Amino acid sequence: NAGVTQTPKFQVLxxxxxxxxxxxxxxxxNSMYWYRQDPGMGLRLIYYSASEGTTDKxxxxxxxxxxxxxxxxxSLRLESAAPSQxxxxxxxxxxxYEQYFGPGTRLTxx
Amino acid sequence: GENVEQHPSTLxxxxxxxxxxxxxxxxxxxxxxxxxxxELGKRPQLIIDIRSNVGEKKDQRIAVTLNKTxxxxxxxxxxxxxxxSAVYFCAASPPRGSARQLTFGSGTQLTVLP
Numbered sequence: 001n002a003g004v005t006q007t008p009k010f011q012v013l014x015x016x017x018x019x020x021x022x023x024x025x026x027x028x029x030n031s032m033y034w035y036r037q038d039p040g041m042g043l044r045l046i047y048y049s050a051s052e053g054t055t056d057k058x059x060x061x062x063x064x065x066x067x068x069x070x071x072x073x074x075s076l077r078l079e080s081a082a083p084s085q086x087x088x089x090x091x092x093x094x095x096x097y098e099q100y101f102g103p104g105t106r107l108t109x110x
Numbered sequence: 111g112e113n114v115e116q117h118p119s120t121l122x123x124x125x126x127x128x129x130x131x132x133x134x135x136x137x138x139x140x141x142x143x144x145x146x147x148x149e150l151g152k153r154p155q156l157i158i159d160i161r162s163n164v165g166e167k168k169d170q171r172i173a174v175t176l177n178k179t180x181x182x183x184x185x186x187x188x189x190x191x192x193x194x195s196a197v198y199f200c201a202a203s204p205p206r207g208s209a210r211q212l213t214f215g216s217g218t219q220l221t222v223l224p
Contacts, residue, residue, distance in 0.1 A: 031209040031210070033212075042116070042216045048211060050209035056209075058211065090154070094209070097159060097161075098159065099156070101153040104153060
């Protein structure tokens, strides 16, 4: 089992560019999540999907969109990247309680 | 929404001593409180969690206590070892729907000095 995987590992964007962060899990979990982690702060929830076909906003959704492509995959899209979106992005999945995290994507917006 | 405060932000202890990290939460409906450990450059990993129907849970050198009345919970690590050095995050989650919306504290950098 690979668990939760994310691509890419690193990305540098210019302001205004768009990109999609990919996440997949092979644990057959219903719920999936996207977080961002900034220095000196905990993880903040951007969007989540309680089950296939549903998505909801978290604490910091502005500037992002998500797609729950199927039960395994949950993608995060930045339509027009801004320097404030420079962060480490983590995807996670869960069935009931414990959330399993992916390795993260380090995104820099210049 | 939920707000979680975590203290201290940094903690240094001698190897073999105990470490205590404290968190408070604001939403009295929260009923799930996990603790995650994150090593430098790695993903957060769950080390212990507690649900609101119990006041304490232990797993070897790690324990968590919960005081629902005061809305605070704490992580206790005994007999600390250098490999315990990491950032520790607490989180809280109310029971809304089938997905757990975790609100995290800002983290504690624990350094265990040999």
